[in-house]
Amino acid sequence: MKEFFFKIIDKKWQQYWMDYKVFQTGIDSSKPKYYVLDMFPYPSGAGLHVGHPLGYIASDIMARYKRHKGFNVLHPMGFDAFGLPAEQYAIETGTHPAESTQKNINRYKEQLKNIGFSYDWDREISTASSDFYKWTQWLFIRFFNSFYDRIENRAKPISQLIGFFEETGNYTIECPNEEGKKFTSTEWKSFDEETKQAILMDYRLAFSAYSTVNWCEALGTVLANDEVINGLSERGGHPVVKKEMRQWFLRISEYAERLLLGLEKVEFSDSLKEMQRNWIGRSEGAELDFKLDQEQGTIKVFTTRPDTIFGVSFMVLAPEHELVQSITTQEQKQEVEKYLDYVQSRSDRERMTEVKKITGVFTGAFAIHPFTKARIPVWISEYVLAGYGTGAIMSVPSGDDRDYAFAQYFKLPIINIFEGVDLSEEPYINKSFKLINSDFLDGLDYKNGFSIALDKLVKRGIGKRKINYRMRDAGFSRQRYWGEPFPIVYKNDIPYVIDDKELPVTLPDVESYKPTGTGEGPLATIPQWVNRPDGSRRETNTMPGYAGSSWYFLRYMDAHNSLEFAAKDAMQYWNQVDLYVGGAEHAVGHLLYSRMWTKMIYDLKYINFEEPFKKLVNQGMIQGTSKFIYRVKNKENTFVSFNLKNDYEVSPLHIDVNCCDGLELDLDKLKAWRKEYESATFILENGKYICGTQVEKMSKRLNNVVNPDDIVAQYGADAFRLYEMFLGPVELSKPWDTKGIEGVSRFLRKLWRLFYDDHGNLIIHDGEALPSELKILHKTIKKIENDIESLAYNTCVSSFMIAINELQELKCSKREILTPMLILLSSFAPHITEELWEALGNKETIAFFPFPSFNESYLAEDSFKYGISVNGKLRTELTFALNATPDEIQREVLTNEMVIKWLDGKVPKKVIIVPKKVVNVVV
């Protein structure tokens, strides 16, 4: 007796795959490779809910499908194990983050294994294990020892730069730090170690610099921007000040252009590419010098509109601009000081929320217009940001919203430079115009005005073309415990990387995970770790969360290599990730950083590809369907069913969705869930309590979390997999509804009944397949092949259902049909297909059998049916031979009695034969 009992089948095959290491992968140059990757999870304490595996199922289907197609498939899984929640948990409970993290990883793995993924678990990695982070540190050392050559446009070893300095100095080499000193080779050789290292730091790809952070004295820690509210700490409400501290950075700004161009070569969604483009924020314009009229120097401004140069009527500096102190006149001193105090007192949040508020002050200084020689007043305002461009702007109130508002508020002149434009109400921001009042630019349009103005400025030596990027260098240090320690030591306060032989720098145990109060991380509290025998001191910051995830996809290729981060031949073979599946929330974080790391590693010639991910798919979220019961007001503990609630005054309450069967409330489950309902009164409709519903984010707080373990236990892993895919396109967000899984569950039982009768006897036989049966098979092969590569898995599942329904109708239990059908289906529902595969007498696992090929001849009919429409309205059908030519069809249509009758004796103007199903007759 054999019946479909998924609990046994699931376990049996998951065990089989593990025991025989079915999905273990190695380099096999006889096969084409395919690399399918999931964004590895951060193992949180809450475990997985049904939303998490969506992407994993999608990628697993592709992995299994590609194996059928003869590819050597790399499909690994691992854990992004460093992170704040584990550290927070450690502060609260004293549990070592390594311990809680390992516990969570074990739980995640168990949940993942229940779903039957075809991962090569031998390649599992964890970013928090020293085997892994040794190489994160090793890569950091490479970046520290590299600089960006702007001529060749790639990173190179810093030793080459030093060689260059020794030979010729740095007059011909651009430095990322524009204020950097210029020196000759002789001067270079005369510098002391400290000066040399300071200069090199301006070039390194991984570098340290002083930068402002949010410092909270009372809490003794640095806070992230979102931990600061109205200038006070989110926790405790203590004052937060800006403080200069030494931080590590990655020089991602050097890669801005290549990160932008690289987007052309990868398959990411438009919206994701757009997000990255916006983040990089390239703007093309000019940097111009404005001389101050009292010989106090020049103000550099960045503008994207050199064409509006004659509209400049004032200039504005950021309050933090270095010239502010020196150019302020005696008369304005007090005003300016007052304003700077005011700005100091304003938090980022206030500045952000009160964007419309216009503030500013006149410095008393004037700049000289490069062409008209007019004296232009120089103002200070917080609407000009120190961090963007040069921290100073030329204001053209006629062509810019903010400049216009500022000019109106402070009664500054507005010069109209656009022909026929009325500026009394608003500025003219449009770029279609003819310039006036613009001397040599008069009559020009935007494009010509831009280039002619710029040419002239360049010729006069007071301007240059400049491309400006919004993206800042990436902060790379955190004052935290649970992260990778830096391979850095300080000698005489100068940072040096340690020798490779000393790697890994392992994370020591600490007494307390709390912040230290000095602005340093918890590592600073262990003197025996910080202070080294040679007198040097270790860096006590740790790397940020994105360090390990920026390169983990390379480690999978050779996960246990103890000599290299991954062997060259492995990286050569596996190459780019062919398909990367994960959430869009990483658009400007992980997905940008990992692209940058790949480019750096490429530049240093360890790999031969520049983009890590060839194709990226962002899976949508699975939302929860919250369920409500309705408490009757002024009546104790009484709840009324959904359709009767209008008769009462009620307030809705979230209840656990797992207490419901569809919309119907299971009172016993509800009472078991919360004791307070045991004594409650329920007003029923038709003997049932019906709940209200609402689609919301899936979250514990809303009691709408569904655990995949429960679904798998109730319906089996295959039904769960099929249902997640059936819900809709992978990329879309859609609500979870447990009830709907019945459909796919029914489908699996139907499939089973094609193999076994009610008594458990195998009814498969070797009878020759009929054309109608072959047609069903080949229609399905065609459809699946078409849809699977584009990840249209929802329509694939539909096709399977249609096929199995049709085969059931024909009572087709023929081996010839069902064998290929199983292979088609095995990527989606691997457990049941393995079981049935074995029932067919096969000894080996189904995973590597070739995908059945599609035979067009089985789809052919002996005739075509054409719909006949008159003036676009469909009237009837005519049947034609398969090989009928358009001429024959036309003749047939025109001589057909019915058609003539419709046309009321009128001769058709034209007959349009569309190569599909409709013939159109036009009167």
Added chain:
RNA sequence: GCCCGGAUGGCGGAAUCGGUAGACGCGCUGGUCUCAAACACCAGUAACGCAAGUUGUGCCGGUUCGACCCCGGCUCCGGGUACCA
């Protein structure tokens, strides 16, 4: 404000090239089997209408013999982002 998506039955969603809109599933209605339930099966299910039929893919207009699909103008929803010069 700006940028990017999207809008199709009660619900999730199909329609691959501009050619019979609503596949497939859920839900719902009626029925068969059953002492009953579960399972399974059958029929129906866009709206209006007894029917013939008419209207229907957010709204208005256009192109076309023919538009969910292409073009122009809106509305609403989702996401991203912001004194970025």
